[in-house]
Amino acid sequence: MRFASLSDRLAGLGAAKWEVHFEGQKRSRAGQPVIMLSIGEPDLPPPARVLDRVVQSMYAGRTRYASPQGEPGAREAVARHLAERSGMAVSPEQVLYCAGTQNGLYTSLMTVVESGDEVIVPDPYYATYEGLVAASGATFVPVQTSPEAGFHLTPEALEAAITPRTRVLLLNTPSNPTGAVLSEAEVDAIGAVCERHDLWILSDEVYADLTFSGRFCSPFDRPQLRERTLAVSSISKSHLLPGFRAGWVAAPETAMPRLLSVAEAILFGSQPFLEDALAEALTGHHPEVEAFRASLRGRAEAVVSAFEGCRHTNVRMPEGGMFLMVDVRATGLNGEQFAWRLLDEANVVVMPGESFGLGAAAGHVRVALTVEKEQLREACVRIRQLIEKLAG
Numbered sequence: 001m002r003f004a005s006l007s008d009r010l011a012g013l014g015a016a017k018w019e020v021h022f023e024g025q026k027r028s029r030a031g032q033p034v035i036m037l038s039i040g041e042p043d044l045p046p047p048a049r050v051l052d053r054v055v056q057s058m059y060a061g062r063t064r065y066a067s068p069q070g071e072p073g074a075r076e077a078v079a080r081h082l083a084e085r086s087g088m089a090v091s092p093e094q095v096l097y098c099a100g101t102q103n104g105l106y107t108s109l110m111t112v113v114e115s116g117d118e119v120i121v122p123d124p125y126y127a128t129y130e131g132l133v134a135a136s137g138a139t140f141v142p143v144q145t146s147p148e149a150g151f152h153l154t155p156e157a158l159e160a161a162i163t164p165r166t167r168v169l170l171l172n173t174p175s176n177p178t179g180a181v182l183s184e185a186e187v188d189a190i191g192a193v194c195e196r197h198d199l200w201i202l203s204d205e206v207y208a209d210l211t212f213s214g215r216f217c218s219p220f221d222r223p224q225l226r227e228r229t230l231a232v233s234s235i236s237k238s239h240l241l242p243g244f245r246a247g248w249v250a251a252p253e254t255a256m257p258r259l260l261s262v263a264e265a266i267l268f269g270s271q272p273f274l275e276d277a278l279a280e281a282l283t284g285h286h287p288e289v290e291a292f293r294a295s296l297r298g299r300a301e302a303v304v305s306a307f308e309g310c311r312h313t314n315v316r317m318p319e320g321g322m323f324l325m326v327d328v329r330a331t332g333l334n335g336e337q338f339a340w341r342l343l344d345e346a347n348v349v350v351m352p353g354e355s356f357g358l359g360a361a362a363g364h365v366r367v368a369l370t371v372e373k374e375q376l377r378e379a380c381v382r383i384r385q386l387i388e389k390l391a392g
């Protein structure tokens with residue numbers, strides 16, 4: 001039988017990046033005391049009020065088909081959430097409900113690019129981006145950042161990568177894997193380049209609520225950039241509910257009919273009871289959300305202090321997100337080799353930097369802040385010992 005070239009383009013871009021993680025899981029299930037720091041899955045309990053709402057909604061009959069653009073209550077809650085954040089009005093008509101950020105990114109990309117187009121992505125980048133762009137048929141164009149500059153994209157690097165085929169800048173702030181958070185001035189400067197070249201900005205904001213220093217800034221919240229921005233997010237990380245697959249795309253109203261046609265081809269509506277949960281999540285405050293934010297900051301500080309005084313690496317406090325990058329270049333191994341040695345010799349699983357691009361992330365490993373501080377400290381002691389053994 002024949003298969004579409006799409007499946008060739010995607011070969012090797014999915015699960016292959018997570019091999020160390022899967023092996024760690026296997027060993028853990030077999031009873032080995034493995035510390036898993038490999039995926040960005042929140043470990044604390046989600047807001048009780050949101051869980052209660054799902055159950056109530058299901059019993060109230062909210063189990064039928066939903067409106068393809070999203071239930072009015074969910075879209076109103078997202079619009080209110082985004083308007084409060086920016087001080088700029090957002091209408092529910094500008095919101096498309098989607099099954100998590102990944103689905104929102106895919107829907108958006110399929111709406112604005114096709115074969116022959118180029119999508120610029122700051123490198124390091126989230127591991128699924130290559131597959132996303134490949135699926136659309138467009139060409140993936142990584143733009144380098146550097147660890148020395150805190151992995152921040154510069155307008156100059158962006159400008160240099162633009163060709164007549166460039167259509168989209170795929171931006172992720174706070175960044176997975178680097179923890180870089182772009183300031184308002186940086187967003188404006190990068191946005192000015194996008195304006196000059198008439199590019200879309202596809203803004204992955206899944207960690208928007210998880211910043212440690214500085215304020216999150218979205219291009220969607222900048223008046224001059226809103227018309228070219230598709231802002232995508234979810235409650236996967238902020239509200240500790242990745243399994244709900246509940247998220248949104250916020251877009252200029254003129255883009256909505258096109259986004260909706262694509263969303264209808266993919267999903268044609270989501271689950272009303274989960275949309276109710278998203279509305280509940282985005283309304284008022286939840287102690288669980290505050291607790292998670294505070295614990296992430298404490299955990300990041302614990303990692304940084306665990307590496308203090310180490311001559312062979314320099315671990316910086318991330319500006320946001322759920323991850324830290326540890327430079328292992330002094331060991332002479334690349335990130336992937338180091339991650340396997342760490343699993344074999346120290347029972348700790350981290351992600352190879354190379355899973356996030358072969359540029360600045362190479363020779364690093366990514367540590368997820370997804371276990372309690374004590375266990376994280378213990379893991380860092382083992383990571384540091386391996387670095388010192390190999391580098392010394």
Ligand SMILES: Cc1ncc(COP(=O)(O)O)c(C=O)c1O
Binds near residue numbers: 204
């Ligand atoms: C940068 C980034 N974007 C998107 C996602 C996927 O988010 P969601 O669970 O909302 O699909 C993740 C998950 O790890 C992520 O790190």
